[in-house]
Amino acid sequence: MSLKDVNWGPLLTPSKPLSTNENGFISSERQELALQRLSQFNMARAEAWRYTSLKRIVQLKLMSDAQQTEPNWQLSFNEEAIKASSASMLLNSKLRIISLSELAKQNRDQLAEQAFVWIEQQFAQDETMHDLHSLHYRDGLVVIVEAGQDAGELCINMKREKSQVSAQSAIANTLQIDSRNIWFYLAEDAALKVIESFETEQGLQNHTQLSLTSMYLSKNSKLDYVRSQEQSRGNEQTSLHLGRVAATVYAEANLSLTSLNLGSDLCRLELDISLEESQARADLSGLYLGSSDVLLDQHLTLKHKAPSCRSSQSFKGALGAKSRGVFTGRVIVSQGAFDTVAEQNNPNLLLSESAKAVTRPQLEIYNDDVECSHGATVGQLDEDALFYLRARGLDEAAALRALTSAFVGEIRETLPKQNLKRALDSSLKQSLGLELELNEAEEWIDWELISANI
Amino acid sequence: MLEIKDLHVSVAGGTEIIKGLNLSIPAGEVHAIMGPNGSGKSTLSYVLAGHEGYEVTQGSITYMGQDLLAMDASERAQSGVFLAFQYPVEIPGVQNGYFLRSIVNAQRVSQGEPELNPVEFMKKVKEVLKLVKLEPNMLKRSVNEGFSGGEKKRNEVLQMALLAPKLCVLDETDSGLDIDALRIVGHGVDALKGPERSFLVITHYQRLLDHVVPDKVHVLQGGRIIHSGDKNLALELEERGYEWLIEGQS
Numbered sequence: 251m252s253l254k255d256v257n258w259g260p261l262l263t264p265s266k267p268l269s270t271n272e273n274g275f276i277s278s279e280r281q282e283l284a285l286q287r288l289s290q291f292n293m294a295r296a297e298a299w300r301y302t303s304l305k306r307i308v309q310l311k312l313m314s315d316a317q318q319t320e321p322n323w324q325l326s327f328n329e330e331a332i333k334a335s336s337a338s339m340l341l342n343s344k345l346r347i348i349s350l351s352e353l354a355k356q357n358r359d360q361l362a363e364q365a366f367v368w369i370e371q372q373f374a375q376d377e378t379m380h381d382l383h384s385l386h387y388r389d390g391l392v393v394i395v396e397a398g399q400d401a402g403e404l405c406i407n408m409k410r411e412k413s414q415v416s417a418q419s420a421i422a423n424t425l426q427i428d429s430r431n432i433w434f435y436l437a438e439d440a441a442l443k444v445i446e447s448f449e450t451e452q453g454l455q456n457h458t459q460l461s462l463t464s465m466y467l468s469k470n471s472k473l474d475y476v477r478s479q480e481q482s483r484g485n486e487q488t489s490l491h492l493g494r495v496a497a498t499v500y501a502e503a504n505l506s507l508t509s510l511n512l513g514s515d516l517c518r519l520e521l522d523i524s525l526e527e528s529q530a531r532a533d534l535s536g537l538y539l540g541s542s543d544v545l546l547d548q549h550l551t552l553k554h555k556a557p558s559c560r561s562s563q564s565f566k567g568a569l570g571a572k573s574r575g576v577f578t579g580r581v582i583v584s585q586g587a588f589d590t591v592a593e594q595n596n597p598n599l600l601l602s603e604s605a606k607a608v609t610r611p612q613l614e615i616y617n618d619d620v621e622c623s624h625g626a627t628v629g630q631l632d633e634d635a636l637f638y639l640r641a642r643g644l645d646e647a648a649a650l651r652a653l654t655s656a657f658v659g660e661i662r663e664t665l666p667k668q669n670l671k672r673a674l675d676s677s678l679k680q681s682l683g684l685e686l687e688l689n690e691a692e693e694w695i696d697w698e699l700i701s702a703n704i
Numbered sequence: 705m706l707e708i709k710d711l712h713v714s715v716a717g718g719t720e721i722i723k724g725l726n727l728s729i730p731a732g733e734v735h736a737i738m739g740p741n742g743s744g745k746s747t748l749s750y751v752l753a754g755h756e757g758y759e760v761t762q763g764s765i766t767y768m769g770q771d772l773l774a775m776d777a778s779e780r781a782q783s784g785v786f787l788a789f790q791y792p793v794e795i796p797g798v799q800n801g802y803f804l805r806s807i808v809n810a811q812r813v814s815q816g817e818p819e820l821n822p823v824e825f826m827k828k829v830k831e832v833l834k835l836v837k838l839e840p841n842m843l844k845r846s847v848n849e850g851f852s853g854g855e856k857k858r859n860e861v862l863q864m865a866l867l868a869p870k871l872c873v874l875d876e877t878d879s880g881l882d883i884d885a886l887r888i889v890g891h892g893v894d895a896l897k898g899p900e901r902s903f904l905v906i907t908h909y910q911r912l913l914d915h916v917v918p919d920k921v922h923v924l925q926g927g928r929i930i931h932s933g934d935k936n937l938a939l940e941l942e943e944r945g946y947e948w949l950i951e952g953q954s
């Protein structure tokens with residue numbers, strides 16, 4: 251099946267992907283079909299979806315086209331805001347951003363053609379994406395980085411505010427869906443930094459985020475990708491996040507991915523990374539924070555298909571109240587993938603007696619020349635460390651804070667932006683009741699520098 | 705300063721380890737406790753510091769006229785009880801410098817004093833670093849993580865000097881130290897001696913006591929103090945071991 255064969259409704263009709271609600275919504279019949287497919291899809295993948303039920307979505311009523319509104323999109327490129335209206339096509343010598351529908355229509359040069367062919371293939375192959383997309387398809391955003399160019403940093407934020415939700419959506423069980431799909435195509439030797447984030451205003455309910463992010467890393471290209479997801483949680487348990495990130499990494503290319511899941515009633519994140527050619531590298535890290543009775547399901551598949559590739563995964567869960575965290579880390583090393591080094595690490599911190607963590611490393615290794623390490627732990631804070639801190643005069647709350655801060659600190663330090671750190675801090679405070687020990691003014695204290703100046 | 709009467713301690717819900725211990729340490733005095741492995745020395749130190757893993761089943765501990773057992777670990781620390789751990793705990797991810805400032809400030813706040821900012825703190829810590837001969841880059845590392853045995857012990861003395869406690873309990877702070885480090889730690893402790901400060905020094909060897917001369921030496925065996933004497937007792941024990949005392953007991 252190719253892109254052209256799919257009846258995507260208004261997908262390939264002219265649309266303004268990031269600005270208005272004029273086009274791009276699928277018809278109600280189409281939505282019915284999507285729901286049907288989704289419920290079947292759930293059952294069809296019983297193992298992969300063992301911990302996440304999509305029942306809630308299936309039971310909800312979708313809004314009609316007229317009821318749907320667009321969330322706020324914010325794009326910035328190297329700190330400069332891109333206006334939504336111009337976002338359908340932004341071109342400079344290093345980078346272009348174009349809507350998928352535009353890309354489908356326009357006369358494509360060689361690079362754009364390569365990107366388009368790749369997207370078509372993805373549509374044809376990726377069933378999960380297909381199914382999720384049928385629920386609520388919006389035009390895609392294609393980001394292409396020219397060969398040999400270091401394009402800088404692109405920030406893409408999608409925020410849903412309460413005031414944007416139409417009056418009808420207040421009716422119980424009507425679901426507001428925000429969806430987006432983004433395609434990153436890096437040509438050879440290209441480099442890009444991306445920060446993709448999802449937010450909702452506090453108190454918003456009946457809200458679903460659907461997100462598909464696909465990445466193509468040509469030979470010797472480099473993509474630093476940070477993904478931050480945060481949703482206000484409702485008492486009806488209807489804030490849902492279904493995300494999928496798929497990356498194909500070619501020879502000597504380098505993918506670094508950081509994921510923050512800071513809140514949802516239900517969050518399912520799929521990561522599907524494929525190291526296609528020799529010396530490709532993927533470093534993946536993540537943090538998921540659970541409070542009340544949320545479910546956070548991280549489902550990772552990493553394929554080593556070629557020799558001398560490197561991968562690391564470090565995903566941490568901090569789970570409070572009755573929350574549940576699931577991490578499935580599937581590493582598949584093919585027969586021909588000699589000299590493979592793959593590390594996996596999934597420590598989970600349980601901050602309450604009723605919190606649960608499930609950790610499922612799945613290593614499928616089909617050759618001998620492989621160095622695979624994996625470590626998974628589920629536990630409370632270290633009692634000895636707590637006592638040590640208290641024996642130095644920190645009260646219990648401060649000692650807990652210090653140790654939890656230490657647990658999340660490692661990933662916090664790698665976050666490239668202050669606002670991401672702030673989002674993490676406020677989320678820790680709100681969902682786990684923990685105020686981080688490090689506050690902003692202090693976090694970069696350089697003891698040597700201070701000491702040299704005294 | 706410290707008055708322990710008929711103390712009985714069990715591992716929470718289990719065997720009794722300390723079985724009727726009496727000890728009195730007046731302000732300004734240094735008392736040493738020696739005794740064979742497993743006799744209950746560290747248990748005593750944990751009980752003084754407020755470890756919840758041990759249960760006091762009988763007896764009392766009075767510290768500066770207050771009921772010590774009624775306070776939790778952090779209250780005890782804030783009111784001037786300090787334990788230098790036999791095995792200092794590694795805390796990955798908590799920066800040592802940050803930790804030290806937090807504990808100093810926690811103490812200041814509990815005494816109604818303003819917190820120190822990083823620069824003020826750094827001035828204070830620099831002196832103390834010199835006292836125990838630790839490099840400032842030890843502040844950048846995680847608390848005790850990857851510290852050598854001797855560095856851990858010096859980091860304990862560093863904390864003790866920063867907090868200026870009233871009752872210092874040193875649990876084998878001298879073990880694992882090389883000869884120079886022993887002198888450094890010995891001087892460090894000796895420098896803290898004063899009329900308002902008491903020490904309980906747990907050790908297996910006489911050598912620390914050359915630097916920190918004890919007023920009294922006690923022998924702990926089987927959860928009880930079976931013998932007490934002056935500083936010469938330590939020398940005698942070094943020569944004769946514990947057997948002659950233990951035999952006299954039974």
Ligand SMILES: Nc1ncnc2c1ncn2[C@@H]1O[C@H](COP(=O)(O)OP(=O)(O)OP(=O)(O)O)[C@@H](O)[C@H]1O
Binds near residue numbers: 715739745
């Ligand atoms: N949490 C515990 N659970 C079980 N037994 C314990 C516990 N803590 C201490 N003990 C036991 O109590 C006894 C005294 O231990 P303690 O550590 O106080 O000895 P110590 O005098 O400090 O010995 P050392 O000289 O070797 O440091 C030992 O037999 C020890 O195994």
Ligand SMILES: [Mg+2]
Binds near residue numbers: 745
């Ligand atoms: Mg001991």
